[in-house]
Amino acid sequence: MKSFKTKLKLNNQQKTILAKHAGVARHAYNWGLATCIKEYEETKKRPSAITLHKRLVAEVKSINPWYYEVSKCAPQQALRDLERAFKNFLTIPERGFPVFKKKGRKDSFYLEGSINILQGNYIQLPRIGIVKTYEILPSVQVKNVRIASFRGASLTKKADSWYISFKYDIETAPTEKIGETIGVDIGINTLATCSDGSKFANVKAYRKAKKKD
Template sequence: MRISFKTELKLNNYQRTQLAKHAGVARHAWNWGLDLCKKILDYNQENPSEKLRFPSAIDLHKFLVKWVKAENPWYYEVSKTSPQYALRYLSSAFSDFFRKKTANGRRVGFPRFKHKGQHDSFTLEGTIKVEHRSIQLPKLGIIKTYERLPQGLAPKTAIVSRTANRWFISFSYEIEPTITNKVVAACGVDLGIKTLATLSTGETFSNPQPYRQSQARLARLQKAASRKIKGSNNRRKANMRVTKQHARTANIRKDTLNKLTTHLAKNHSQLVVEDLHVSGMMKNHCLAKSIADLGMYEFRRQLTYKCELYGSELIIANRFFPSSKTCSCCGNIQDMPLKERVFNCQQCNISIDRDLNAARNLQHQAALIVA
């Protein structure tokens, strides 16, 4: 199977400048291509009888070489693949806008212009050599890393991105699945707000709530940044502090989910999770912030590929399965308001934690689905 590897780069000032130039050229090519496509769409709308053909990624690159590179010689200071891939991604974004729809049946949003310092990234293609603690990139040379890299790799492409003031590189490679010894045969996993995950075995994982824990500090930093003069170095430094705090919050969430999903995939033969309607749950404005802080989509994404990597089976229970309303002992279904955290069965008089009851019902689903 194919997985991705991402690590932070150990840079000097010259290398930081070179990476910033590559990201700036990629951003300029994206914005130029987006502006050209918007003008073509507007012209076709105003002149339906004389429509122009919408440009492909190859057309955009030809126009870029003919019109833009001739007037901007700093394009030649960076790798040619940086603007090429930016235009490829732009073409893919327009294809999604015209054809693709979300889970709610809505069309994917129109591509947006990029701004300096926000989601800076670029893609490199060519001779990429992975060493023990360094990587050789086209036009950039050898760049050190903070951690050891997988050996025996020769990736064709690599993506360099910036988060706050830190630069990262990511690439994909093939790996053989590793079948681990499983401790539990089947396990139901119920996600919650107070407790991140409750397993049918009774094991629970606490929710760090990274955004709620950092909300006060984030508000203070944003207030301080808003008081600085626009365009000043002090405002730039204050905004960088805000960005670092956002990155720290996201890293805590990613670290928690990575540890949880790895533990589940390595030690359980079968995992049963619910097919949650997250966008519908977000409409509850009392719980929307807490639900967004969980990272439910990221949990599902990580668990999917890690089950394949470690030889586990992931089972998705039906979205309308009443896991919280069903008694895990006798199967009686009764109303269960969200405020009640203990399930008291009216038929067999069992008293059990609400999340544990739902996890055990999901575990029962594994035997039914397999049968």
């Protein structure tokens, strides 16, 4: 498993759509946190990320059309992150109770699905399109090596810049078989006898035999 992170080279339109994704992820996270707090106070139970997502689609997404402008992965992963934050708090209390996210502080979101690394420093992201990176992306740049699996991508904002990071596996492609392997026995009278039955005469031995004749 390998990791890669690089800065994105975005135009204004792309910066806007990334900000929308981060906004939806933040909204879903905060809604989920408020819902969990309320339900726990009432029932002493906390809904799972799957239950929260079903309610989000029915209760929140339907009345907030801007949810449809971004990839569905952004709010889904935000609710998974919330569930993980609760589990971390229960197992390691020192990490603290989950807190509400604020705009402009650690803006981020996650994408998966139709993500394609293109030639050079371009990558195609769902609902965002093709974006350029400042570094050459890992791809089939080395002979007989290719990316075997791609694990989605995280996009985070630091200051005024956006970064993309992802994990991937690589595998070595099998080299082409040039020919069959043949065993060879070296002899005196017969120079070589191959495993396929072929024989090659020893020239010196052949000449000595001819002189005796």
